Amino acid sequence: MDIVVLVKQVPDTETKIRIGGDGKTIDTSDVKWIMNPYDEYAVEAALRLQENAEATVTILSMGPERVVESIRTALAMGADQGVLVNDPATEGSDALGKAKVLAAALRSLDFDLVFCGHRAVDDDENQVGIMVAELVGIPHLGLAVSVELVDGKVKIERPIEGARVTLEGTLPALVTFGGAHAVWNPRYASLPGIMKAKKKPLDTKTLADLGLSPNDVGAGGATIKVTSMELPTERQAGRLLEGETAEKAKELVRLLHEEAKVI
Amino acid sequence: MAQGVCVITEFREGAFRRVSFEIASEGRRLADELGEPLLAIALGAGIESLAAGLGNYGVDKVYVVDDPKLEDYRAEIYVPAAAEVLKSLDPKVILTAASVDGKDFSARLAARLGAGLATDCTELKMEGGSLKAKRPMYAGKAFAWYEWSDGSWPQMASCRPNVMDCLAPDTSKNAEVEKAQVEVAEGNETQVLNIEKDAGGKIDLTEAEIIVSGGRGMKGPENFAMLEELATLLGGTVGASRSAVDSGWRPHADQVGQTGKVVTPTLYIACGISGAIQHLAGMGSSKYIVAVNKDPEAPIFSKADYGVVEDLFNFMPVFIEEVKTLKSTC
Numbered sequence: 001m002d003i004v005v006l007v008k009q010v011p012d013t014e015t016k017i018r019i020g021g022d023g024k025t026i027d028t029s030d031v032k033w034i035m036n037p038y039d040e041y042a043v044e045a046a047l048r049l050q051e052n053a054e055a056t057v058t059i060l061s062m063g064p065e066r067v068v069e070s071i072r073t074a075l076a077m078g079a080d081q082g083v084l085v086n087d088p089a090t091e092g093s094d095a096l097g098k099a100k101v102l103a104a105a106l107r108s109l110d111f112d113l114v115f116c117g118h119r120a121v122d123d124d125e126n127q128v129g130i131m132v133a134e135l136v137g138i139p140h141l142g143l144a145v146s147v148e149l150v151d152g153k154v155k156i157e158r159p160i161e162g163a164r165v166t167l168e169g170t171l172p173a174l175v176t177f178g179g180a181h182a183v184w185n186p187r188y189a190s191l192p193g194i195m196k197a198k199k200k201p202l203d204t205k206t207l208a209d210l211g212l213s214p215n216d217v218g219a220g221g222a223t224i225k226v227t228s229m230e231l232p233t234e235r236q237a238g239r240l241l242e243g244e245t246a247e248k249a250k251e252l253v254r255l256l257h258e259e260a261k262v263i
Numbered sequence: 264m265a266q267g268v269c270v271i272t273e274f275r276e277g278a279f280r281r282v283s284f285e286i287a288s289e290g291r292r293l294a295d296e297l298g299e300p301l302l303a304i305a306l307g308a309g310i311e312s313l314a315a316g317l318g319n320y321g322v323d324k325v326y327v328v329d330d331p332k333l334e335d336y337r338a339e340i341y342v343p344a345a346a347e348v349l350k351s352l353d354p355k356v357i358l359t360a361a362s363v364d365g366k367d368f369s370a371r372l373a374a375r376l377g378a379g380l381a382t383d384c385t386e387l388k389m390e391g392g393s394l395k396a397k398r399p400m401y402a403g404k405a406f407a408w409y410e411w412s413d414g415s416w417p418q419m420a421s422c423r424p425n426v427m428d429c430l431a432p433d434t435s436k437n438a439e440v441e442k443a444q445v446e447v448a449e450g451n452e453t454q455v456l457n458i459e460k461d462a463g464g465k466i467d468l469t470e471a472e473i474i475v476s477g478g479r480g481m482k483g484p485e486n487f488a489m490l491e492e493l494a495t496l497l498g499g500t501v502g503a504s505r506s507a508v509d510s511g512w513r514p515h516a517d518q519v520g521q522t523g524k525v526v527t528p529t530l531y532i533a534c535g536i537s538g539a540i541q542h543l544a545g546m547g548s549s550k551y552i553v554a555v556n557k558d559p560e561a562p563i564f565s566k567a568d569y570g571v572v573e574d575l576f577n578f579m580p581v582f583i584e585e586v587k588t589l590k591s592t593c
């Protein structure tokens with residue numbers, strides 16, 4: 001069983017977002033980079049299958065040199081090998097462009113399952129993984145909060161509004177992971193794990209290695225692009241209610257009913 | 264030549280989901296700006312008799328794919344069916360729902376059509392006959408405006424539920440209904456084995472108008488009964504911080520924040536929540552925020568419209584009684 005996990009490196013969720021000088025990207029000068037939390041869940045899920053089903057786990061990522069660190073983190077958690085597509089021509093890719101690159105890289109690997117986050121918590125696009133499935137021509141099972149292999153098929157549970165769906169798919173398939181930290185409790189890299197990770201194979205590829213031209217992807221191939229970014233209007237601290245508990249409670253009900261008109 | 268706006272509805276258990284009416288209303292506005300028709304594609308089982316009703320929300324014409332195989336959402340049969348109908352419609356703009364299934368559907372459809380997709384949009388407009396879309400990033404810590412390159416049709420946007428204004432339904436207007444000539448695939452790649460409904464018909468956080476959330480300050484799972492009571496009184500639902508979820512007090516589906524649900528209710532009541540940056544990202548777009556916290560320095564107060572510095576165990580029971588009094592008099 002071969003599992004490929006798509007991992008994106010994103011700014012730490014602690015990051016206070018500032019807009020960069022070009023007005024359409026964020027200022028990354030002080031950013032600490034982490035593995036996308038949902039991708040961490042995907043890595044964890046893959047490692048659990050690796051233990052139970054003797055699977056090989058490959059980490060696939062696209063991005064600049066700094067992404068090596070996130071791949072090494074996944075290797076330290078227990079993944080077997082890493083592939084980084086690092087090519088400046090991919091910069092400015094839209095979601096479909098990114099998916100094309102990842103799909104091309106996937107085709108050069110063996111896989112029965114592709115795991116990825118349901119969204120990356122930077123752009124929150126919620127589409128790259130699913131697009132990869134379409135481009136590769138395999139089914140996808142979205143937003144998994146559990147995953148199992150049953151009779152050569154993959155079975156997940158996915159919460160939808162007001163219900164929980166159990167879905168089964170034939171292999172090869174792509175699964176996007178949702179849930180929350182509490183669902184997956186991704187393992188930490190152990191010290192021996194970190195030492196071992198340094199010796200695990202990590203390949204770097206360019207677009208040319210994947211048979212792609214810079215016109216297919218990157219800013220040139222993008223059909224959609226960001227033209228400007230803005231920060232939400234800073235919420236102003238409102239009023240603190242004064243008085244005894246009972247007075248505050250009365251006043252809060254009055255404000256919500258008469259002023260805000262929300263109850 | 265691409266023409267018009269097309270919305271793709273979401274249908275579940277014999278009814279259109281509300282977000283379908285929201286995107287129809289938004290589509291109407293965009294179609295009017297273009298001076299072109301508003302079309303809809305309605306896929307589902309037992310949908311045909313309800314399709315004309317989309318006219319209440321401004322749809323001119325609906326293409327219906329009504330098939331028992333469409334009972335449950337599955338990408339592999341929904342996406343090809345929609346793509347097939349779209350071939351002959353060739354719209355400029357396609358709007359979909361950024362609901363759970365809608366997000367899944369939209370991305371796969373966009374890849375199939377080779378279209379640029381802006382997901383989870385909160386604002387749309389037409390400029391020079393082309394779509395511009397605003398959408399949150401970093402769970403709402405920032406917003407970005409998107410544009411499509413010249414002549415790249417269709418321009419696809421999925422709309423966040425609960426955000427776009429819904430037209431008051433005009434029951435005198437019905438949409439023209441046409442059965443689309445589409446063969447719905449068997450689809451044997453994925454199979455829905457089971458659908459288990461949430462107990463008590465809980466309103467999903469992403470669609471709730473009122474959310475009462477609890478954090479580590481709630482001290483234990485049993486104390487959420489208080490928040491449940493308040494939520495029920497107000498017709499809302501209960502949410503939680505990651506700490507409350509990590510502690511096992513609440514199910515993960517209740518988590519609000521950058522790695523949980525991003526919510527936009529009209530009222531968000533945060534009880535015993537400090538207001539960490541990841542939590543604020545997820546609820547900062549709520550219309551009104553109330554914070555109840557015993558620590559006057561808690562960051563949540565800097566975002567709250569109404570702040571109550573109190574021990575929540577003293578305050579909430581009294582507040583709930585006041586809400587009951589209000590509800591019994593109006």
Ligand SMILES: Cc1cc2nc3c(=O)[nH]c(=O)nc-3n(C[C@H](O)[C@H](O)[C@H](O)COP(=O)(O)OP(=O)(O)OC[C@H]3O[C@@H](n4cnc5c(N)ncnc54)[C@H](O)[C@@H]3O)c2cc1C
Nearest residue numbers: 478479480504505506520521522535536537542557558575
């Ligand atoms: C990668 C990552 C992702 C994350 N994603 C999320 C996310 O999606 N959502 C999220 O919420 N967090 C998220 N977090 C966690 C976040 O950083 C905070 O740890 C968390 O939000 C804190 O939860 P809390 O406010 O309930 O707890 P605390 O920060 O411990 O705050 C508890 C508050 O309760 C108050 N309190 C205590 N007792 C009482 C009382 N009797 N009466 C009144 N007030 C009382 C205290 O004054 C305090 O302000 C994430 C963290 C990381 C690292």
Ligand SMILES: Nc1ncnc2c1ncn2[C@@H]1O[C@H](COP(=O)(O)O)[C@@H](O)[C@H]1O
Nearest residue numbers: 007062116117119120125126127128129
């Ligand atoms: N540059 C990338 N490298 C590897 N995987 C990616 C990349 N971008 C997106 N993904 C995968 O696609 C998922 C969804 O991302 P997004 O559509 O950007 O929200 C992520 O959780 C990753 O698993």
